[in-house]
Amino acid sequence: MAAGQCVTAVVVKPGQLNYHARMRRLSILAAVAALALSSLAGAGLAPLPKLAEPVDLDQYAGDWFVHGAIPLRIPFFSDAEARNYTEHYERVAPDVIRMTSSFATPGAKRRSFSFKGNVVDQVHNATWSIGIVWPIRAEYSIIYLDDAYNTTVVASPNRKNAWIMSREQQMGDVQYAGMLEFMAAAGFDPQAFRKVPHDNKEQEYLASEQ
Numbered sequence: 001m002a003a004g005q006c007v008t009a010v011v012v013k014p015g016q017l018n019y020h021a022r023m024r025r026l027s028i029l030a031a032v033a034a035l036a037l038s039s040l041a042g043a044g045l046a047p048l049p050k051l052a053e054p055v056d057l058d059q060y061a062g063d064w065f066v067h068g069a070i071p072l073r074i075p076f077f078s079d080a081e082a083r084n085y086t087e088h089y090e091r092v093a094p095d096v097i098r099m100t101s102s103f104a105t106p107g108a109k110r111r112s113f114s115f116k117g118n119v120v121d122q123v124h125n126a127t128w129s130i131g132i133v134w135p136i137r138a139e140y141s142i143i144y145l146d147d148a149y150n151t152t153v154v155a156s157p158n159r160k161n162a163w164i165m166s167r168e169q170q171m172g173d174v175q176y177a178g179m180l181e182f183m184a185a186a187g188f189d190p191q192a193f194r195k196v197p198h199d200n201k202e203q204e205y206l207a208s209e210q
Contacts, residue, residue: 055125068164
């Protein structure tokens with residue numbers, strides 16, 4: 001150490017680290033709670049479109065490619081820059097679905113998040129209560145599903161989040177434009193949707209998961 005150099009010691013008081021950890025957890029819970037409450041805040045908005053037929057949950061299960069989304073941003077999860085984005089649904093009980101969101105980030109790192117949902121609409125099987133962080137839950141609905149179970153849309157009642165998905169890795173421009181028209185008619189802002197890119201690395205990843 002050079003002569004005359006001064007070293008300042010930083011003293012951490014007992015409990016200070018625990019305090020900061022608690023505050024961080026509280027801030028995360030507050031953000032997630034705000035998300036959950038906003039997902040339920042459909043007051044003043046027209047109801048979401050209802051499916052004509054009940055959802056066959058076993059047929060709905062499996063892999064879906066996300067082609068367009070109004071991104072979800074919460075402290076531990078954001079799909080705002082996702083590419084090669086897939087959703088996997090697994091029926092683990094008569095009214096319980098496990099959902100796994102998986103996508104690549106701009107740095108090419110693959111991220112996966114799993115959530116469980118309970119079917120709350122016993123008539124159409126289309127509205128699910130999703131466990132985000134205990135005890136916080138958020139409600140999402142299947143508002144579009146074609147007869148062949150090849151194309152679907154999942155959305156929140158406040159219209160701040162939505163995902164356009166299909167069983168195919170690519171969705172043509174004409175079909176995607178048609179889905180945006182459907183979303184506009186349902187009260188969503190088409191300009192809020194981000195089109196999700198897909199490439200061959202996604203198939204390699206899915207093959208490795210088999």
